[in-house]
Amino acid sequence: MRWRWFHQWGSPRWFYERAGRWQLVFGWVSLGLIAVGTIWGLGFAPVDYQQGNSYRIIYLHVPVAFLAQAMYAAMAVSALVLLVWKMKIADIAMQSIAVIGFTFTALALGSGAVWGKPTWGTYWVWDARLTSMLILAFLYLALIGLRASIRDPDQAGKVCGILVLVGVVNLPIIKYSVEWWNTLHQPASLKLTEKPTMPASMWIPLLVNILGYYIVAAYLVLGSMRAILVERERRSSWVKELVDRV
Amino acid sequence: MSIEKRIIARELWLAAARPGDIVKPIWFLLLVISMVPLALTPDSELLAEIGSAMIWIATLLALLLNSEHFFQSDFSDGVLEQWLFFDRPLAWLVGLKLTAHWLLHVLPLILISPVIALTLSVPGDVSIALFITMLVATPALTCFSGLGAALTLGSSRSGILGVLVMMPLFVPVVVLASGVLIRAMDGSETLPLLALLGAFSVASAVLVPIAVSLAIRVNIGGSN
Amino acid sequence: MSIEKRIIARELWLAAARPGDIVKPIWFLLLVISMVPLALTPDSELLAEIGSAMIWIATLLALLLNSEHFFQSDFSDGVLEQWLFFDRPLAWLVGLKLTAHWLLHVLPLILISPVIALTLSVPGDVSIALFITMLVATPALTCFSGLGAALTLGSSRSGILGVLVMMPLFVPVVVLASGVLIRAMDGSETLPLLALLGAFSVASAVLVPIAVSLAIRVNIGGSN
Amino acid sequence: MNLKPLKLKIARLSCERDYRLLFDSLAFTLDAGSILRVAGKNGAGKTTLLRTIAGLYEIQEGEVLVGDQPVSEAMHRILYIGHRPQVTGDLSVLDNLKHLAGHDDTFLKCALESVGMLGYHDSLVKELSQGQGRRCALARLWCSDAPIWILDEPYTALDVSMIKILDNKIRSHVASGGICLFTTHQLPTLSEFQTLELGCVD
Amino acid sequence: MNLKPLKLKIARLSCERDYRLLFDSLAFTLDAGSILRVAGKNGAGKTTLLRTIAGLYEIQEGEVLVGDQPVSEAMHRILYIGHRPQVTGDLSVLDNLKHLAGHDDTFLKCALESVGMLGYHDSLVKELSQGQGRRCALARLWCSDAPIWILDEPYTALDVSMIKILDNKIRSHVASGGICLFTTHQLPTLSEFQTLELGCVD
Ligand code: HEM
Numbered sequence A: 001m002r003w004r005w006f007h008q009w010g011s012p013r014w015f016y017e018r019a020g021r022w023q024l025v026f027g028w029v030s031l032g033l034i035a036v037g038t039i040w041g042l043g044f045a046p047v048d049y050q051q052g053n054s055y056r057i058i059y060l061h062v063p064v065a066f067l068a069q070a071m072y073a074a075m076a077v078s079a080l081v082l083l084v085w086k087m088k089i090a091d092i093a094m095q096s097i098a099v100i101g102f103t104f105t106a107l108a109l110g111s112g113a114v115w116g117k118p119t120w121g122t123y124w125v126w127d128a129r130l131t132s133m134l135i136l137a138f139l140y141l142a143l144i145g146l147r148a149s150i151r152d153p154d155q156a157g158k159v160c161g162i163l164v165l166v167g168v169v170n171l172p173i174i175k176y177s178v179e180w181w182n183t184l185h186q187p188a189s190l191k192l193t194e195k196p197t198m199p200a201s202m203w204i205p206l207l208v209n210i211l212g213y214y215i216v217a218a219y220l221v222l223g224s225m226r227a228i229l230v231e232r233e234r235r236s237s238w239v240k241e242l243v244d245r246v
Numbered sequence B, C: 001m002s003i004e005k006r007i008i009a010r011e012l013w014l015a016a017a018r019p020g021d022i023v024k025p026i027w028f029l030l031l032v033i034s035m036v037p038l039a040l041t042p043d044s045e046l047l048a049e050i051g052s053a054m055i056w057i058a059t060l061l062a063l064l065l066n067s068e069h070f071f072q073s074d075f076s077d078g079v080l081e082q083w084l085f086f087d088r089p090l091a092w093l094v095g096l097k098l099t100a101h102w103l104l105h106v107l108p109l110i111l112i113s114p115v116i117a118l119t120l121s122v123p124g125d126v127s128i129a130l131f132i133t134m135l136v137a138t139p140a141l142t143c144f145s146g147l148g149a150a151l152t153l154g155s156s157r158s159g160i161l162g163v164l165v166m167m168p169l170f171v172p173v174v175v176l177a178s179g180v181l182i183r184a185m186d187g188s189e190t191l192p193l194l195a196l197l198g199a200f201s202v203a204s205a206v207l208v209p210i211a212v213s214l215a216i217r218v219n220i221g222g223s224n
Numbered sequence D, E: 001m002n003l004k005p006l007k008l009k010i011a012r013l014s015c016e017r018d019y020r021l022l023f024d025s026l027a028f029t030l031d032a033g034s035i036l037r038v039a040g041k042n043g044a045g046k047t048t049l050l051r052t053i054a055g056l057y058e059i060q061e062g063e064v065l066v067g068d069q070p071v072s073e074a075m076h077r078i079l080y081i082g083h084r085p086q087v088t089g090d091l092s093v094l095d096n097l098k099h100l101a102g103h104d105d106t107f108l109k110c111a112l113e114s115v116g117m118l119g120y121h122d123s124l125v126k127e128l129s130q131g132q133g134r135r136c137a138l139a140r141l142w143c144s145d146a147p148i149w150i151l152d153e154p155y156t157a158l159d160v161s162m163i164k165i166l167d168n169k170i171r172s173h174v175a176s177g178g179i180c181l182f183t184t185h186q187l188p189t190l191s192e193f194q195t196l197e198l199g200c201v202d
């Protein structure tokens, strides 16, 4: 069976153009939302009575932390589509999401570490959630490394798909086991799980930001998919046409 | 001979032809463990405290490093692709190979661990717990490292890349196992955790060979 | 291009072709280090105490594992035997290769160690001592593991065997280096030990390539 | 022995590598008793074609039918010997054969005798010369009951006497109802075979 | 180019493997401009002889003199291409040549053109077909100024056109004062060469 681009409908070119339009929309919407959320959060939300102004990093930290995990789920869906329906576009999605997902994970770790210094007095502790986030970063890295080590893109896609799916089974187990491990012998001195009871003027901008980051993720994924698509199809006629037009 | 017997027999012949493969991980374990007091501290109380965890980490590494070339040489001399022509599902053959590997290469490592625990003055009941934990946890680890090796067959000089790819997946096993050890040191109940570990091992022994066979097919050149 | 340039250039091309070879040891180090709190304890005080030694052992392992195939692939595809036809002493070429290897594969590992020390809450001055120790000690270790790899070229699936053959030779280096670390934690004078380590490294950089070239000749088939 | 007659049918088979079409809409049927030589210059795609037919490479487009089954379900009816040694250097000649062919010792020793390697059954494969290693891999032809043989450059490294032995074996295989596909750059000394010339696509 | 004329002298050369005498008190001298084909059946010891002469195997008994020097001190005057690929799969064709032969790009591209591999200089060797890989290894013949060529089964996996190219190259090498030793099981299409038949010892 030949690997298809799409199930029945469309072609790489169709995707390229359609995705281009959506990308434009997503770009502007997310820009608006993030601008509103961030300016509101940084400039107008009230100061936290415990943490002072340092809490404001939440407007970056929480959205990226959410996305770091959501991206893996999206990647798993792509992997399933790739291996079951053999749609090449799913492979491209997987490749894009792996890099962007890793970026978000790294941002979450980085912003968390920066936040940890004023609140906990240290950049890093081996807390359950932090550790499972670190493992997630490793998993993304493993995927990127695995893909980079195989020259043939089709082969690399399938192999990465297998790893992603195995990872899906394992991620909840990792999360559960790490949480359990930590609660066993570490006094619950630092807990991220309890939501700070925030006033609405704090969490509404947060919500706006979260939405904005989700859309910006979609924007980034579409953009990187288009770039990979053109690069993989560089010798096909439609890409040559496209290049000629520019 | 049935195909099953031929697969198992070959593992035995290979083990006889390359005795180093069996001795290497044990040797590695011994050396890493003897580095610990050298590089860290000869203080026997601290050693007893961290001893079982150290043995566990070192065993993990020894096991992983030994399985890094799990399929590599068979792949590059073309024997692995001949398995596709056997009248059996590849996943089944892979399962056999993994089992043989565990028996020949991992079991000796487990059997030696109580002796090593002794040298680090780990208390007796903890070292028994360590022994049982290894017995229950290593099948899952073996399966995962086999998967890592299969996934990276196509990459140039895969080497330890496979192991590294799979390491994030080892985390649950490592965490559960260290839970058992900590409880054993406290003297509290370890059975539920061991049962969990066992379930994990059984599940991976059933499912992972399928993923491995897929990965091998893809790396040989597709056909699925 | 002179033969020297060709040897060095090839190492660069290979590093570019197999970026995994550079990333792998770093990745290994990160994972081993993150296994320690998982398997042992997340207690940051205990971690700070054993942290620098852990990093040191893990770096050692990462370095060794990376050099296990030092000559293997060149040997089996026949490029290494072509070096005998070059108009230069083999020991000189081997020395160049070892140097390039240290720069490309070991140095990154050293550069990253202070960051890792941070995650294990190792105090700042100890982590500086760790950094310097590594800088001074790794040339000797690289030479020795190259020798191990060369000695075992002829044996089947040499793999990590070479490393294990050489491990006993590492002991002096490990002992000296851990001496530096312990003194750094106490706050006492580390310079004499570092000087000793440095002398050891220089001596092995001069002498070991000769031994390596002999071993390679023997394993290619004699002609001494 | 006589084999159950079997057809090998290739339909619309295409393969592209790096945007270069190696073969396009290839179609032919091989009946029991036929020999096909795949010819073409270096890089024409002979190995690729043989491995695709053997089921080792994914079929990009088209079909390969062994009897009525797609090849992926009928690989056990194929004997494939390719460029790679297909034997393990660290094992003895006999153990290698036992693993791949799985008969008893006396039978295998007969097979080794046929390829002139009887005295070597206990030697490790890696201690053999190039040609002796190939002979040992080819000994599998004497142990197999697969009707379809796919041989990629089987004559490589063989001396004149072994080439004759191999030719005879192929002849007797197709005489008893088998099919043989092979490649070679040397002019084969076999007499009756069809030739498929690759490399005329672009 | 014209090479400084050089003699290759083999005296009393013997080799034993596993208590089997492969060759015994072999002695011959090759003058500048001569071609020697080493023949013999599989396992006769051709590869062993060539590698011994090239200085890769330790000399068990006897002497190999390149000019007046023992071979161990004159290995840089020898170009040896053996069974193994002699190239690195992970590097591009051009980088491989650069490392082994060390000329500049334009020169090497000429060499690649001679072996019909010009379009492939950027491909990784492991992505080439068997014959293309061999061609890439043989391209070194076009870059070398070593007077003595030792080629172990150079024709393996080559197609007819490349065999012709190789023959011409060998011919022009000896015409300019070189020496060439080679083995092959195919009847070589070269015209003037001496033959040394191995395998008559026991
Ligand atoms: C490197 C360090 C850190 C990492 C890796 C990290 C990771 C995460 C993750 C993964 C989430 C999302 C949780 C979810 O999906 O429900 C999250 C949420 C959050 N984090 Fe962090 N965090 C770090 C440091 C911190 C610090 C220092 C603070 C503040 C004291 C903090 C406060 C929060 C809060 C308030 C939330 C939102 C609450 C929730 O939704 O559960 N984090 N963090």
Ligand SMILES: Nc1ncnc2c1ncn2[C@@H]1O[C@H](COP(=O)(O)OP(=O)(O)OP(=O)(O)O)[C@@H](O)[C@H]1O
Pocket: D126, D127, D128, D129, D130, D131, D132, D157, E017, E018, E022, E040, E041, E042, E043, E044, E045, E046, E047, E048, E049
């Ligand atoms: N590494 C080795 N260890 C032991 N014996 C060996 C080794 N390599 C070769 N031999 C033996 O030496 C003999 C000669 O081998 P050699 O490779 O020289 O033969 P050859 O003439 O090149 O044969 P071919 O035509 O098959 O290439 C063979 O009988 C072989 O078994």
Ligand SMILES: Nc1ncnc2c1ncn2[C@@H]1O[C@H](COP(=O)(O)OP(=O)(O)OP(=O)(O)O)[C@@H](O)[C@H]1O
Pocket: D017, D018, D022, D040, D041, D042, D043, D044, D045, D046, D047, D048, D049, E126, E127, E128, E129, E130, E131, E132, E157
């Ligand atoms: N792994 C690979 N990745 C990319 N391209 C490849 C790969 N293997 C082969 N090719 C390309 O496919 C083409 C056909 O290769 P193939 O091995 O089928 O040729 P062949 O006809 O068997 O040649 P030869 O006579 O040299 O054995 C070649 O041009 C080669 O460059």
Ligand SMILES: [Mg+2]
Pocket: D046, D047, D048, D152, E129, E130, E131
């Ligand atoms: Mg071929």
Ligand SMILES: [Mg+2]
Pocket: D129, D130, D131, E046, E047, E048, E152
């Ligand atoms: Mg030979």
